[in-house]
Amino acid sequence: MTATADATVVRPPPAKKGWTPARVGGALWVALWLVIAFLAVRLAVTEYSPAFYARYGPRILHGLLITVELVALSVSIGAAIAIPIAFARGSKNSIISGLAYSYVYFFRGTPLLAQTFLVYYGAGQFRETLEAAHMWWFFRDAFNCAVFTFALNTSAYQAEIFRGAIDSVPKGQTEAGEALGLSQWPIFNKIVAPQAMIIALRPLGNEIILMIKGSAIASIITVFDLMGETRLAFSRTYDFQVYLWAAVLYLSMVEILRRVWDRIEARLTRHLKRLGE
């Protein structure tokens, strides 16, 4: 670590050219995907039947709408629950942090399918109690049960994401704010939160993607979401191209989300860009 005048600059070795095993593997992998894509397109073309699209097309699009509603509601309600839990997790009071930790522990540690069944059929078993509490009208509806479960589930994950992001902002930032005589809220709102959001953004996007796919579980408790409509169409036609369309629709939702996320990230990190870039 001593500075010498004749320090040689160590450069990385030149990139290997030619067909390395990894490159061959990669090419084969891409080829496999191309073949699958080709077969999928071929299937959609050869099995094209106007009657099928006329009958199930609108239903599947309606299912898509239900899925979007389900995910949008669950994720936003989940976020509203997650923020207080994220703070409770970091609380100095061990009872509060312990409770928040058990909440996260339970919802992250059990399958979403089990939670959904527990809420839906469990609520059915406690009908009298729920009726007495004037809550049966809510749990009677399968869509409500799905939103309820998904929101609780995603809030546990989101709480961990938020807490991790807040913790990752160096303590010096808060101390600098205090040195400037700012009070707690502006320190959090103007200094910590904007930096934490940059960290939280990508994991949060992942969580929403998982929720989009996880929402297919709602179809098991009679919600006709995208997956529910797809299963219905398949059960009546035995035509498996309907699953192909469902996959394409799920993929499009994830792709749209990815693009929105790129925009948000560009906005949040605009202070890190050089001028003229």
Add this chain to the structure above:
Amino acid sequence: MIKRMFAAAIMVAAAFGVAEAKEWTKVRIGTEGAYPPFNYFDSNNELQGFDVDIAKALCAEMKVECEFVAQDWDGIIPALIANKYDAIIASMSITPERMEKVDFTAKYYSTPPALIAPKDSPLTATDPGSLEGKTIGAQSATTHATFLEDKYKGSTIKLYGTQDEANLDLASGRLDAVAADSVVLGEWLKTGDGACCKMVGAMENDPAYFGDGAGIAVRKGEDDLKEMLNKAIAAILENGTYKQINDKYFDFSVY
């Protein structure tokens, strides 16, 4: 291309069927295992029920070894086509829609569809008009589900993976009624969970939806197996084995 591959696969299967024509020594039978009293798992996790006993009797009659495969109802026909087993004996109604995909033997039983409702329900009839605005449950991918979706446009239809789940939701009060096979519902009403509910009545037994009763499904082109099964059905009806099984489960004839 996929279609042609399928056709080729079916032809190969058919060729094998022909080649093995006289030596079907082992038949794999697909059933659901969640449709009491016709097919279900008992407390020892063994398949039991009318369908299972009939299948065993048919195998004994055909002098072949039988192996049971339990398969979720939704995928029971695709799995047959994918050669996971050779025949479906699972109370499957013989319908035109299904006959496009598989072949059926003659019926081995036939019972009408029915509707059940909670005991305090004001329902007295099962026609679409009486059920306007009501929520009706059924098992998905069944003849009952298709019938409800097509004929009961004024009602909300909810579909479940198994009959048990639909019944459970009727007991918990989310459904106004459940439609299924009359015998299956009758059996459930006798159980503890079924005490909540009553039989409203039989539904219109529309042959366009419910076909001519339950048959055994085999892959298209497996004519030898179909013939063997048909002969065996006729034989057990003839020699009293069928009646014996019938009487074990029901106090009336389901044929």
